[in-house]
Amino acid sequence: MKTLELKIPPLALMILFGTGMWAVSRLLPVGYFVIPGRMALSGTTFLVGAVVALLGVMAFRAAGTTVDPRTPEQSRNLVVRGVYRYTRNPMYLGFLLMLVGWGLFLGSVFAALLLPLFVLYMNRFQIKPEERHMQALFGGAYSRYTSEVGRWL
Helix, strand or coil, X not given: CHHHCCCCCHHHHHHHHHHHHXXXXXXXXXXXXXXXXXXXXXXXXXXXXXXXXXXXXXXXXXXXXXXXXXXXXXXXXXXXXXXXXXXXXXXXXXXXXXHHHHHHHHXXXXXXCHXXXXXXXXXXHHHHHHHHHHHHHHHHHHHHHHHHXXXXX
């Protein structure tokens, strides 16, 4: 399973899961839900996710460190300011929120079942390998940071 670690760009994973959600919602014509204001909630959740992800990218760029999660060894600085005070993974949290918004738009319970799979995949094949690299690069400073700020929230 190590062969999947840090191999697929997270943006591509988000698109892949979003496409899977769409396919599931079309293949299973049952399990649809109606929530008052669903479209507004969907759009707002998607937009909040995009902003959170963008804030993460901007913080990395401002710190002069890589935004390519496939090469964590190229990290130059431990970013703990801005949105990183609230989540260690704002880009991934943003992607998850965007997928939640997409799931609300689709209105399919079965499509929404892919959301936990996205979190599990990201934790195992993206975040944990990144955390190993960050621990090796930044040692005690990273340990303190992880004790103060949650992985997702």
